[in-house]
Amino acid sequence: MLEGMARAVPETHGEILAAAARRFAVTGYKGTSLQDIARAVGCSKATVLYHFANKEALLCELMAPAIAVLEALDARLAGTTGAAAQEIAGEGFVDLAVRFRREIALLRDEFPDLLQQPAFAHIQQISERLIAAFAGHSGRPSAQIAAFVVLAGIAETCAEFIDVPDDELRPALLAVVRRALEPVT
Amino acid sequence: MLEGMARAVPETHGEILAAAARRFAVTGYKGTSLQDIARAVGCSKATVLYHFANKEALLCELMAPAIAVLEALDARLAGTTGAAAQEIAGEGFVDLAVRFRREIALLRDEFPDLLQQPAFAHIQQISERLIAAFAGHSGRPSAQIAAFVVLAGIAETCAEFIDVPDDELRPALLAVVRRALEPVT
DNA sequence: AGCATGCCTGACCGATCGGTCAGCACCTGA
DNA sequence: TCAGGTGCTGACCGATCGGTCAGGCATGCT
Known part of the structure; x- marks a missing residue:
């Protein structure tokens, strides 16, 4: 050794x-x-x-950079509220999703299954906090629903438009996010 | 037995x-x-x-009602343009997605794979026309991207919020759709 | 009665999956 | 020279998959 x-x-x-x-x-x-x-x-x-070691270890090593960025975004979200939380979450997640389109594409078919596995367990909690931020920490069900539409829609769209250049995809997604989220009172 | x-x-x-x-x-x-x-x-x-006959036949029979409604929506979309197309597509798809949440949930993990199979080949084309309608038949890439976010977001959200009553889910989704889509000039 | 038909089953098949293992070829340092 | 580590491999394993098949057990028709 x-x-x-x-x-x-x-x-x-x-x-x-x-x-x-x-x-x-x-x-x-x-x-x-x-x-x-x-x-x-x-x-x-x-x-x-x-x-x-096994197939899952391969996936873990592949996803590590994306997960690191996701955790960094989660950290930046701590303590934010209302419109500020929405803006940070929006910009941060759009940027992450665009940069790691390939990783999202490979995950998307098995996302629910993967989250069950211990190696990715904490992703679930991070995404819940992300949705709460998208909702501006409003308790309204309609805000939660809008937040989920935005989160899932961005992820799916990034995976789909894999050939569109970053500079075109990012601003278009940001515009959708800002329109779609329910304004916080 | x-x-x-x-x-x-x-x-x-x-x-x-x-x-x-x-x-x-x-x-x-x-x-x-x-x-x-x-x-x-x-x-x-x-x-x-x-x-x-086989596993796929089981899936086909399960999806038949949902597909019939999707085809009906596709027919109603023919000939529409601009904001009218957006509105019809929005109302129609939200209603479809809410009603057939279960079917969407079971499809979502394997949607790309399933679309390849001959039995579901035409779904691909219908969804492309649906996205065009969501975009108000605007050629702008940003409108296409917004349309895809909305379509995928709704589908995913319906599959996720499977226990929320229809009357709560439907108006919330409709509100998101109307906010999120890019206004057609 | 005998016979056909509809419903159902256990046993089995070939393929493919993730994963293990003994061992081979090669390089290196002592 | 040779012992030992590294990189790699073919053969193999148990499990599970979708799917087939011959046959059993009712029931109803003639």
């Missing part, structure tokens, strides 16, 4: 990660087998499982 | 359909096996496949 040693040549780990991202984005998480990924890389399935 | 009542007319077909609807709504289409459905009904998996 030599610590700090520079690794010699092993590029396979990254190649597997990249290929998995590509395949997941097309056929979803459950819809992509380890065999598929191995074929895309040009190695054996056993090699994939040599570099990653 | 059944209750003491002698079954003059065996209604296993309907029971399977109802049980499948319940299971699909919880675990999704792909996530529900024929074994699961059979267990819920209290019959064997072979019985399920005696009443339905």
Whole structure:
């Protein structure tokens, strides 16, 4: 166990990660087998499982950057209320969704299932706080409903318009968010 | 196997359909096996496949009423333009989504996959026309994006707020739609 | 009675899934 | 020279999937 040693040549780990991202984005998480990924890389399935403990570990490493940004947004939301919370949540989530479109696309088919797994358990709570912020922390059911429409709509749209350039998608989404959310009294 | 009542007319077909609807709504289409459905009904998996040619046929029969209403909405949309198209599409789709929440919930995990199958191929085209109507048939990309956010957001929200009464959900969704869509010039 | 028909079943099939494992080829440092 | 670690692999495993099939058990018609 030599610590700090520079690794010699092993590029396979990254190649597997990249290929998995590509395949997941097309056929979803459950819809992509380890065999598929191995074929895309040009190695054996056993090699994939040599570099990653299991399929879920692969997904975790793929999602880590997106989750980090989501947690940062959650932190910025703490203590905000009313229209300010709506604005921060709106800008932050639109930016996140646009930047991590691919990750959202690969998650979207199995989002409910994935949230059940312990590795992603806290995402559920973060998204609940995000919806509360979208609703401006208003208790009104109609505000909650509007918040959910916006959250789900943005995520789905980003996953769908995967080829539209960021600079076009982001302002259009921001405009929708600002119109759609229920104004707080 | 059944209750003491002698079954003059065996209604296993309907029971399977109802049980499948319940299971699909919880675990999704792909996530529900024929074994699961059979267990819920209290019959064997072979019985399920005696009443339905295959798993997809079961889904088709389950979705038929919702698809019929969707096609009716599509027909009403023909020839409309601008703000009128937006209003008709909004009211029509919100009503459809609220009424067929369960069907949407069971579809949502596998919507992209399902649309590929020949049995549901034309749904793709209908939803494209629906989005065009939501956009007021404006060619602007921002209008298309707003339309997609609304369409996907409504569908997802209906599937999520499955316990909220219709009379509460419908007006709240309609309000969001009217705010969110890009006004047509 | 005999026979057909409708409903249902257990046993089974081939395919595919995620995951394990023993071992091979290669490189490196002692 | 050789022991040992790294990267990788084919063969294999148990489980589960959708789907098939021959046959059993009622019932009703002739």
